[in-house]
Amino acid sequence: MSNILIIKHGSLGDIAQACGAIQDISESHKGDQIHLLTTKPYFDLFKKNPHISNVILDKRLSRLNLIYLYSLMKNIKKYNFSKVYDLQNSSRTAFYKRILFPNASKDIWSSTETTLPEGTTKDNFDKDSVLSRFDHQLKISGINTNHTLCPDFSWSPSDISQIKNYYQLEKYIVLFPFCSPHLTSKKWPYYNELINMINEKLENKFKVVIAPGPGEIKEASTINALCV
Numbered sequence: 001m002s003n004i005l006i007i008k009h010g011s012l013g014d015i016a017q018a019c020g021a022i023q024d025i026s027e028s029h030k031g032d033q034i035h036l037l038t039t040k041p042y043f044d045l046f047k048k049n050p051h052i053s054n055v056i057l058d059k060r061l062s063r064l065n066l067i068y069l070y071s072l073m074k075n076i077k078k079y080n081f082s083k084v085y086d087l088q089n090s091s092r093t094a095f096y097k098r099i100l101f102p103n104a105s106k107d108i109w110s111s112t113e114t115t116l117p118e119g120t121t122k123d124n125f126d127k128d129s130v131l132s133r134f135d136h137q138l139k140i141s142g143i144n145t146n147h148t149l150c151p152d153f154s155w156s157p158s159d160i161s162q163i164k165n166y167y168q169l170e171k172y173i174v175l176f177p178f179c180s181p182h183l184t185s186k187k188w189p190y191y192n193e194l195i196n197m198i199n200e201k202l203e204n205k206f207k208v209v210i211a212p213g214p215g216e217i218k219e220a221s222t223i224n225a226l227c228v
Contacts, residue, residue, distance in 0.1 A: 002082040004029050006052075007037045007096070009060065009088045011180050014130070015042050018087050019049075020151030021134040025085050026051035028143045035079060049155055063095060073099055085141070086111035087134065106141050115140035167228055172207040173198060177223055178216045195224050 006025060008018050015038075026034050033053040036046050039060055046055045056075065061068040077100065084101065086093045089112040097109050106114040115137045116125060125133065135148045163169070177191040195208050211228050212220035220227045 002029070002032045003035060003079045004032050005035050005037060005056075005076070005079070005081040005084045007084065007086045007088050007093050008042075009039050009058065009090070009092075012042075013176075015045070016153045016156075017130050017151055018134070019153050019155075020131070020147035020149065021085075021087055021138060021145075022049065023051050023147045023152065024138060024143050024145050027146070029083075032082075035081070037076070045156060060092070063092075069099075076100060083107075084109045085138075087137075089113075089133075110137060110141040112137060163228055167207075167209075167226060169207060169209065171205055172209050172226075174209045174211065175223075175225060177210060178212060178219065181215065192222075192224050 004025070006022055008015060008022070010018075022034075022036070034051060035054045035056055036049075036052045037056045037058050038046055039058055043055055043057050046052055058072060059068065063069060073096075076096075084097075084104075086097070086109065093111070094113065097104065097111070101109045104114070112122060112125060112133065116122060117136070128136075131149050131151070135145050138145050138148060164172075175191060175195070177188070179186045198206065198208055208225040209228055210220055210223055210225045217227075
């Protein structure tokens with residue numbers, strides 16, 4: 001039995017999109033232990049994922065924090081991973097590769113860079129959709145991609161009966177209008193118009209709900225929806 005590492009940081013949307021890839025990796029490594037390196041917001045969430053054996057916390061502190069970096073690398077190395085699947089494909093995870101497996105090919109470290117199509121630059125490749133990039137990366141790495149293009153996030157829900165009772169939510173529609181602070185270009189500006197259309201078409205029979213994070217409360221006040 002080998003230890004396999006998957007790396008996935010990012011936003012909740014990124015996490016949801018990676019679920020199919022994670023499932024395919026797990027099913028291709030039956031009998032192995034699947035470990036996942038992620039950040040604090042998703043540490044407990046990933047513990048619920050049936051395709052993951054163990055979750056490792058990455059606090060994502062500054063690379064100049066040598067004490068933390070040493071501690072994290074030491075923690076990762078103790079598992080003696082036989083293969084790493086980098087589903088984050090960021091400059092930070094490329095930095096981790098240079099420390100952990102500096103000369104590794106796709107046979108050891110699967111990432112965009114190690115599986116890049118011949119004659120294609122990473123900048124051009126990154127213009128493809130996230131799911132198609134995962135699909136290519138895993139296929140080149142020898143993984144059968146049965147679920148990558150159709151990720152299943154159904155394992156993630158929690159019991160929200162108390163919230164539903166408190167806000168008297170019988171029929172409701174949840175919208176997710178927020179985005180990462182550094183990716184505001186991805187933000188769709190017409191949620192209020194959409195909400196008006198929903199209320200009109202459905203004759204106000206459904207409550208439209210949003211659930212902002214701590215840094216999104218002010219923005220949430222500009223959206224015509226119930227904030228929970």
